[in-house]
Amino acid sequence: MIGTLCIFMLLSSTAAWGSVGLWSQRGVRNGTGGGSRDRCTCDAFLPSSTFPNRDLVVVEETAVEISHQLEHEMGKLEDYETKLTAYAERIIQLTVEIEKIEKNPHDYNDADMDEVKVEIKQVEALVKELQLSIASSTTVFESLHEQITAMVETLDRMEKTYDKNMVLVTRREYIKVQMELEECERRHQELFNPNIGSCAHSGIIRVSKPIVSQLNAHLNSGYKFGGWGKDSKPVPDRESMYWYSGSTSSSIFEIKFYTSYKNLILRNQFQHHNLQSGWSGTANNFIVRDNTLYYQINSPFGLAKLNFTTLEYESRVIAKASNRFSYTNTPNQNFDFAADETGLWVTYATEESSGLMVIAKINETSFGVEEEWQTSVYKPGVSNAFMVCGVLYAARRVDFETEEIFYKYDTRTKQESHISVLFKKFQDNFSNLDFNPTDQRLYMYNDGYYVSYHLWFNHTTKATVAPPFLLTS
Template sequence: MHRILVLLLIAGPAYAWLPVEEWGSGNVTGSLGEFGQCICKVYLPDTSFPADHVESVQISSNRLTAEVELHIKKVLHFKGELVILLSELSNLTSRVEMLESGPDKYIKLDFELLRVELRQFETLVTHLKASLNSSLPIFDSLYTEIRNMSMTVDQLESYDKSNLEVIRIEFVKLQRKLEKCQDEQEDFSNAAIGSCKHGGILRVGKPVVSQLNADLNSNFKFGGWGKDSEPLPGSEHMYFYYSYSDPLFSRIRVYADYYRLIMRQPIRTHELYINSAKDWRGLGNNYIVRNNTLYYQFRSPFSMGKYDMNKQTAEYRVVPKASNRFSYHYSDSQNLDFAADEKGLYVTYATEESNGKLVLGKINEAAFALEDVWQTSIFKQSVTNAFMVCGILYATRSVDVQTEEIFYAYDTNKRQESYISIKFEKFQDFYVSLDYNPRDQKLYMFNNGYYVSYSVKFKTA
């Protein structure tokens, strides 16, 4: 029969174990239990429990918990900043890539802004690394990438300032000398802005190519751009633009000034089509903006459209007898061409009754209706485009791949027409929009997807 050894430990207010070798015979007594088992009673000394140690551990634990929570909050804070700055970094990267792609993709470089943003990224990475006490390779990689981007910006600025700027200044000086030379040989002087005290167009300057369209898409060959011909106060520097791969016109973008146009930063985008809820789309590319109102060829029904950019409402008027069978020479759907000059708003078109010859109508802007009509003798499909200056209609035609010619003029003031020859250079062969703006005396052309403009010189009266 196996005997079971049972130890009963009895102490005062607290208990503790003693090593076996310290068990003295006076401290241990033994006896047999009721069922023959051996019972040993051990009397231990009265030892106090180390409560102060437990309290110290508890305090340390609370302090560590608070520190961990603080670091968690820091990580969450930096994570939020990182998400925002990563988004900015993506935008910054695209801007740097644009700068690297060549000088033709920008007009003004804000190098200091780039440096400020890069310093912000550098500071964030440093803080994250120190806060997390991390030596992960990703931080070193990010830091190296930011430093490389900073060096690239410095190189681009150095390149721009030491070469492009000098070349540009010298080019401007040379251009001014040539223009002065030419001015001395020709009898002309430009009238003041808004004035018609001149003898008509003398010549058209060289094409100034701003850049590829804001969508940076060479397939977007159809479209138009320009300035408001009679801007509201505060909108004198505003530009508009739209283009697409076909003549369908569905939106217009507005830019605060020329810099934002080039940097592709619209302040507003007006949608002319939203599913089945709204369909104010147009056709063709010969639209203009006047008094913050867009005038364009309405798609359905075939008519002239008017979109108020302030109220964001549209209306249309059918042009009496206008036909949609006679477009300009370069492309289809150019049936209604809107133009503005120092004297008002116009639309050109053709009719079946005129056998496709170009008709000019003066638009009463308040009534949005034709108030006067003039019949010309030129066949509309032989014309590449037309525009108005001081009540005179000018029509163009193609001479060759690189040359365009203003070959026809109709003076609405005298109701007289004449054939003229004013040749000017095309940037590329195919263009769909050409309009004169009386606010700066320039022609605006959308030439095969590019923004192109021309200065216009006038004869003396």
């Protein structure tokens, strides 16, 4: 009887098991005396690298640490609310007392005046302390965003290299932490930036550090063209919806919708529209407004809109618009749609203007141009542009990691000016940059990554809803 012995030779120094990359089998005949025996040697080649448990543990520990920090910040926000109410009430009382003193100065002596002055100094000291606390919270949020960005990069790398199921639990923890941070920032914004939707300001004064959500839904950095964001005028029950469209060329063939930020991160779409059946477009400066996609088409060269509620398609031609002038970063971006607090816009250049940008206000019902404004900024020298409260803001590249908002044109006053508001990019190039009035954020599609920014505006005293002591002196 012939017996077979299989010896497993694990040709790897690792102690951890992974998936077997290759099996080979060798048969050896060895006869001794009157009998014989075959020996079958099976070689299992294990992967050269093992699953990085240490990296996963670090990510998990970081997630727990961030959660604790967020709990602490949420507690501070509740404390801020209490202090704001108390300080506001005390300021109102002091205002009433001062008015009484001004009306009847003879009824008060020096001691009364000194007492009021002391109280004012005390409130002033408390306000300064609160301002420092608020500033420290903002710094914490920025630090947490940096940590979360590092976490998602690690998870993406591990997901591509190792078993996705082993990373999924940690990714869920990361999403939970990111959602907590979003909620904490939302409450912070409601407390200290209550002017969302207000246009009573003199413009942008600051842009936050880039908030990197993740690589696109295709998990492919080759999808450098496209856009993402929120509906700037959401229909009922879709206020939390996000959209994304990406391509390896400057064209738009499809668009995906997600019910929430969490599902965007999980790449769990609820709608997917294929635009190749007669609806495809070009360029990347498209937006979603009122559940309608506004984008550029080439045949005929003009504007298009596709309503996802009714699936009605419509196009328009702007006779003067030229197809020779695009933004610095990407080709064919001749029309750039934008939406703000005042409605729908599109910008382009003409032969008549020699490439200078033209701003046009679009009537959303008729899909026609209501009014046009001529600017003095040369479109090929601009990396992208967006609208806020009827004001055009143009950006240009400074270096690999820095962008500058350098120009603004106010359609209300027909005044233009040069400004300098610097902000950082996650990657060098970007194909889409748009403002969303529902949350006062900039959304950038940055070489395949979802990136967003908070904006700060120079609100006038009249427009400021918060108590006056929150204003920087």
